[in-house]
Amino acid sequence: MWGRRALVVVAALAALVAGVAASLALGAIDVPVRDVVDALLGRGEEGPATQIVLKLRLPRTVDAILVGAALGVAGALLQGALANPLASPDVIGVTAGSGFGAILILLAFPGSVALLPLGALVFGLLAASLVFLVAWIGPDGGGVGRLILAGIAVGALFAAGTTGLMTAFPDRVQSAVFFLAGGLVSDGWDEMKVVWPYFAVGFALALCLIRPLDRLALGDDVAASLGTRPRLIRLGAGAAAALLAAASAAIAGLLGFLGLVVPHVIRMAGGTASHGFVVPASALGGAALLVAGDTLARTAKPPLELPVGPFMVVLGVPMFLWLLRKAV
Amino acid sequence: VLPRLTRRSASLAALLLAAALAAPATAAAPKRIVALSPFSANTLAALGVKPIAIGESLGGRDTFARSLRSTRVLPLAHPTGPNMEQLASLEPDLVLTSQTWRRGNRTMRNLDIRAVETEPLTVPEMYEEIEHIAALVRRRAEGRRLVARITSRVRAAMRDYQSRPRVMVVLGVGRTPYVFLGNSWGGDILQRAGARLVDADAESPSGFARISDETVVAEDPDVIIGVPHARADDLDEIRDYMRSNETWQLTSAGQNDRIFVSSDDSLLQADIDIASTIEHVRTRYLNNR
Numbered sequence: 001m002w003g004r005r006a007l008v009v010v011a012a013l014a015a016l017v018a019g020v021a022a023s024l025a026l027g028a029i030d031v032p033v034r035d036v037v038d039a040l041l042g043r044g045e046e047g048p049a050t051q052i053v054l055k056l057r058l059p060r061t062v063d064a065i066l067v068g069a070a071l072g073v074a075g076a077l078l079q080g081a082l083a084n085p086l087a088s089p090d091v092i093g094v095t096a097g098s099g100f101g102a103i104l105i106l107l108a109f110p111g112s113v114a115l116l117p118l119g120a121l122v123f124g125l126l127a128a129s130l131v132f133l134v135a136w137i138g139p140d141g142g143g144v145g146r147l148i149l150a151g152i153a154v155g156a157l158f159a160a161g162t163t164g165l166m167t168a169f170p171d172r173v174q175s176a177v178f179f180l181a182g183g184l185v186s187d188g189w190d191e192m193k194v195v196w197p198y199f200a201v202g203f204a205l206a207l208c209l210i211r212p213l214d215r216l217a218l219g220d221d222v223a224a225s226l227g228t229r230p231r232l233i234r235l236g237a238g239a240a241a242a243l244l245a246a247a248s249a250a251i252a253g254l255l256g257f258l259g260l261v262v263p264h265v266i267r268m269a270g271g272t273a274s275h276g277f278v279v280p281a282s283a284l285g286g287a288a289l290l291v292a293g294d295t296l297a298r299t300a301k302p303p304l305e306l307p308v309g310p311f312m313v314v315l316g317v318p319m320f321l322w323l324l325r326k327a328v
Numbered sequence: 329v330l331p332r333l334t335r336r337s338a339s340l341a342a343l344l345l346a347a348a349l350a351a352p353a354t355a356a357a358p359k360r361i362v363a364l365s366p367f368s369a370n371t372l373a374a375l376g377v378k379p380i381a382i383g384e385s386l387g388g389r390d391t392f393a394r395s396l397r398s399t400r401v402l403p404l405a406h407p408t409g410p411n412m413e414q415l416a417s418l419e420p421d422l423v424l425t426s427q428t429w430r431r432g433n434r435t436m437r438n439l440d441i442r443a444v445e446t447e448p449l450t451v452p453e454m455y456e457e458i459e460h461i462a463a464l465v466r467r468r469a470e471g472r473r474l475v476a477r478i479t480s481r482v483r484a485a486m487r488d489y490q491s492r493p494r495v496m497v498v499l500g501v502g503r504t505p506y507v508f509l510g511n512s513w514g515g516d517i518l519q520r521a522g523a524r525l526v527d528a529d530a531e532s533p534s535g536f537a538r539i540s541d542e543t544v545v546a547e548d549p550d551v552i553i554g555v556p557h558a559r560a561d562d563l564d565e566i567r568d569y570m571r572s573n574e575t576w577q578l579t580s581a582g583q584n585d586r587i588f589v590s591s592d593d594s595l596l597q598a599d600i601d602i603a604s605t606i607e608h609v610r611t612r613y614l615n616n617r
């Protein structure tokens with residue numbers, strides 16, 4: 001069993017390293033590999049090649065690693081906490097909330113486009129807070145069914161708001177399509193400077209939740225008898241997932257597929273649902289998938305850049321279906 | 329007397345030197361210019377400046393001056409406009425961009441590229457923007473002459489309206505109609521061509537408002553001009569759809585066979601050849617010469 005898990009981790013790590021190398025070396029403009037290496041080592045000559053590597057490709061690659069890892073971890077946390085294979089950041093309303101926040105800035109306040117990441121982050125967290133508030137109040141508060149239903153309702157509310165905005169500002173809708181389809185943009189470190197603390201807190205919380213989630217997997221009663229508080233664990237997992245997913249949406253738009261599929265692929269490939277394996281391996285797998293997908297999206301039809309969402313689906317679904325068939 | 333004079337001369341020389349140092353140095357005109365909109369590209373061409381590259385929207389129907397035909401074209405797509413790697417590799421001194429590419433404009437500034445937004449929405453704004461571009465490329469006199477030339481041609485194109493028909497200009501996004509308002513480029517052009525713009529009293533800062541088919545019938549315009557917002561490949565299909573729109577056929581425009589489709593971008597985005605656009609609108613659509 002340990003050998004199989006190690007193999008999955010090594011494969012994900014190898015895919016990530018290969019993806020990062022391709023992401024830094026490939027793009028719309030041919031930059032010789034030696035120039036890429038020189039630029040990364042601080043030996044590059046001043047000029048467009050060094051600028052392209054350091055100010056465009058490097059920040060974008062780091063964005064892809066963090067967003068991919070965050071969505072993979074968010075999905076793993078939610079699927080574990082809610083004991084539901086269909087759980088993903090969509091379920092707790094984060095995706096719909098972030099979508100509304102970003103579209104609000106893009107369509108209603110296009111002059112303040114610098115606030116886009118903040119809008120996505122704030123509304124993503126607001127939507128998740130509403131879901132938790134509704135799910136925790138009243139009888140059976142904190143139950144899985146209640147949380148999922150609250151998520152669907154709040155998500156529908158924000159999705160309706162997004163549709164309303166798109167109807168009100170028809171001539172600006174095109175600028176929103178890329179965000180809705182999910183995609184990274186080469187625009188330096190600006191967005192990361194805003195959202196990195198949310199990633200940091202989200203990842204730290206995720207690490208703390210690994211053991212409690214393993215206990216929760218035994219069932220609420222058994223977990224409670226072991227001294228774990230199931231509702232508190234669910235709340236913590238939801239909060240961590242909300243932070244990670246909202247920060248991801250702020251940078252890369254709506255990439256719901258990644259958070260849903262990556263933890264499943266990791267679980268099936270590793271042959272275990274232990275969170276000590278699934279959470280970190282999902283981070284690696286998610287990062288590798290997004291870096292590879294983004295490189296493809298940038299280089300498939302240069303100089304045009306395509307949204308990364310469809311590319312990740314093309315890369316991830318065949319593997320997912322193959323593993324699913326094997327598992328059955 | 330002599331030492332006093334010498335001291336005074338020395339003080340004067342020092343003052344002149346200080347003034348010369350304090351005066352802003354006249355920066356050289358930018359040599360490597362990229363123009364991302366047809367308006368800025370054609371303005372540069374009219375000013376006698378050749379950009380190193382021009383932008384063209386994906387599937388767009390932009391019209392450029394003849395002198396720009398051999399100029400390198402950068403495809404533009406949301407959200408950033410040009411591909412940033414491609415743009416950086418051109419090492420431009422100045423990029424004339426538009427508000428549409430705000431996200432890209434931020435990135436350009438991060439790359440230490442001077443990015444200036446120029447996107448007029450009305451004819452008076454266009455005159456200001458031409459002078460702005462002329463100042464940026466150190467061709468102020470040519471800019472003033474160009475504005476004077478356009479103003480005079482526009483004045484001539486606006487003469488002697490035989491009639492002032494009620495015109496509804498409809499932007500077709502897919503199959504959803506949006507009416508042009510007075511604060512849009514096309515709305516401004518139509519009014520200068522002598523049309524009474526039918527906008528159902530709608531207001532919108534964007535210059536466009538969604539309308540229902542019932543509103544089109546209720547407003548009963550004399551002329552309807554459809555402006556498809558579509559790729560060039562899809563134009564024929566959309567043109568057929570607009571001309572055979574059953575609801576529009578119920579209006580005076582439909583009954584009198586005065587439903588037209590404008591298949592270029594002249595009513596959608598600013599261009600310096602507005603006199604020709606006004607003349608075309610008057611002759612082809614309004615029949616009021």
